[in-house]
Amino acid sequence: MAQQASMAFASPGGEKSKPSRKRPIDLVHLTRETYGNRALETEILSLFSRQTCGIVDRLLHANTDERVRLAKSLKGSARAVGAFRVAEMAEAIEQAPSDSRKIRDMEPVIDDVRDYIAAITR
Structure with missing residues (x-):
């Protein structure tokens, strides 16, 4: 059975694609x-x-130490999948865990990533 083309290279010319930080992933x-x-x-x-x-929600309700742990975990996962905007925002939370505004600002970015994932994995 032939392996299905990867998501990035499924289109003709995709093998020449450059990384893009403009997409959610x-x-x-x-x-x-x-x-x-x-x-x-x-x-x-x-x-x-x-x-x-x-x-x-977990970040908003977590204590400072938990926020750092959650943000660090999210940052690593986001970098691994190529969700670099989420990783940057998680790193900002990790650096300033008391700033709830940074957490709320991440919500629409995560929503975009989850919508993008749902669209490309159908």
Whole structure:
């Protein structure tokens, strides 16, 4: 059985694609991390989507130490999948865990990422 083309390289010319931080998920980065395994890409994105479900509420209600731990975990996961904007925002929370505004500002960015994941994994 032939392996299905990775998400980033599914279109003609995709193999020449450059990483993009403009999209919610950098698919070229993800494809490189998964060696082009489409099933693995889908599984990783699904896990990331589940991880981010409710993360803003958990961060808002967490104490400072928990916020740092949650933000650090989110940052690592986001970098691994290519959700670089989420990673940057999580790092900002990690650096200033008392700033609830940074947490609330992340909510629409996470919503965009989750919507993007849902769209590309159908």
